[in-house]
Amino acid sequence: MILPVHERLRAHLTRVLMQLYAFAEGTASSAAIEYPPNRILGDLGTPVAFELARRLKKAPRVIAQEIAGAFGTLEGVDRVAAAPNGYLNFFLERRGFLIDRLRTAQAPTQSGPGKAIVEHTAINPNKAAHIGHLRNSALGDTLVRVLRFRGVPVEVQNYIDDTGVQVADVVVGFRVLEGKTLDEIRTLADSTRFDYYCWGLYARVTEWYEEDTARLSQRAQTLHDVEHGGNEAAEIGAFIADRIVRCHLETMARMNVDYDLLTWEGDILRLKFWAQAFDVLKASGAVYLKDEGPLAGCWVMPIEEDATPKAQRPTPRAQHPPEAAREPRSDVEDEDAGEREKVIVRSNGVVTYVGKDIAYQFWKLGLLGRDFEYRVFAERPHGALWATCSSGGAASHPPFGGAAYVYNVIDVRQSYLQKLLKQALLAAGHPEGAERSHHFSYEMVALSHATARELGFAPAPDSEEAKRPFVSVSGRKGLGVKADDLLDTLMRNAAREVASRNPEFADAERDRIAQMIGVAAVRYFLIKFSTNKMIVFDLDEALSFEGESGPYIQYAVVRANNIFQKLRQRDGLDEGALLARLGEVPAGELTGENGSHEIWELTLEAARLDEVVEQVIRSLEFSVLAKYAFSLAQAFNAFYHRSPILNEERDDVRRWRAAAVLYVRNQLTRALDLMGIAVPPRM
């Protein structure tokens, strides 16, 4: 791990600058640490001389030379060099660096300000999960792993909208379209893929509504019944939600995605969380009752038009007070554009989705003053999965809610609502809560035309959809790739590949490995794009196990592991034995005296994992992690081809190569784990 080295170097540089140029405390600019384009120039570098050029009225090259001259010595740094162009570069002490990295396995964790809640998945419990949901879970779960890697305690929540229209629609499907009773539905659920069945039924209900919009009254009535409880529709709804959630959990478990708590919307209603939040919002004036106009009788929240994005812009323009910037708008004729309002409580007294979400967010941040009751939803090998409930909860349970930070993983279409959530927190007098609420937003997953065609979803040739660059998925229409179908296909392909390479494997072993490979393929695929880029899902592309893919990285690690297995078997050289003598082995292969810097390059690159993770958390951009892992695997594969290890005759060279491979293997294994990908024993 490299971050501790960065910190030491930065601190030392600050001291040097203060001494050299008599900078006052805190005014010596903190040097950015970068990597020179190649190891001949240096291992680490900083452009600090460029920043100081104006202030000191000297050429960067001169400043760099002065700093290099005054640098003195720093543990772990071998040499300092002022590059002719003004960069200041550093060469690390290689032997000590690699031995240290191998000795201390874990990254030093930072103690943060408290617990983080990550909410992700949140699929409507009325149908099977599809490819779009997988993007959410893959991102959410990776966020969880990455935060934990940095030592942040994380509570993972999955929000279950068990009392919404989507569940109500399937209730209508069973009762009205199919005339089924709860017992009949239960029998059906026990004998079929229930989530698949509901997938089709939901699409049929949607069509049924479209044939005659008067039928929508059935939906309204059912929704009302489901929300209020104590009737057959509600019972059926509860049954459907419970069963579908269990299906989703199984699907997600295949992806190595797991949760700590399931929060049920029904409990938020029954426990009157909203009433509590409503009092706070009313008292603070964040919402008010409209007594005239089209929204008469509604409780509304004013929407601030230009809330955040440009407020903290450090351009010259920002010198003007925000009011002045806003002024020119008043000359526009449409007055109401400036004072838009969002309905929080409808005139019939029913709270909207936003209202429920506000209450939930308050609870997450420990600002509500109420708590759920809790029950065990499922037992797992690693402990219980908890769910909220409204009554009869367990006497003792882990503490939930009350987090210092909240990440809501929801697609970009919800940005507007998530912004309102922050506004509500601000208006209710919780600016720090607003500050610590993060909308982790990502773009949609659509289908390529080729894949849509393959699945029989091709849009009509003359339709608008046909002219678009992609085909939108729609759960409502039953149009999309079901998550389990995708996973099945991937694993079938992987199993074929595994079997062709390892014909001696028993079926169970083959399938176990195929599953790891399939998961690697999907999860990597869903992570490798920037979150703000739409994924146009193409089956053939996602099925690829070659090139930039999860299996590629797995393959590199499997090879590295094989080398060690053979080293142990043949030479009796295990990790401990290797490490024990590394301090005395001639290090020419590592230092470059043998003519190659390859091992060192690998080592330094492998050390960057903690730095990459930090960047990932800062930017919430996991493609950075994916690319890093891939390029490290790529570097290893190239090294593997060029430089023999087992068959290397020079003992010192063999040992240093093995040490580098060991470190790369460790770091790649960690990187894969952060992406929820396991390493197969063979593949």
Added chain:
RNA sequence: GCGCCCGUAGCUCAGUUGGAUAGAGCGCCGGACUUCGAAUCCGUAGGCCGCAGGUUCGAGUCCUGCCGGGCGCGCCA
């Protein structure tokens, strides 16, 4: 109409607190399995970074405008 996002190689995309020569995968073409596993590696070709201005030592990255595409703006969730 207003707001947000995207535009980089034939295709799909990296390049994220502005930094040294703009990279990768796929595809194309040509090479490497008697040698630690070829799900691999090596090499060739391929670029007005949408367009035009601006900011500065330095811009694919920041600002402004324009062009093209996507999404959002409901007493739905």
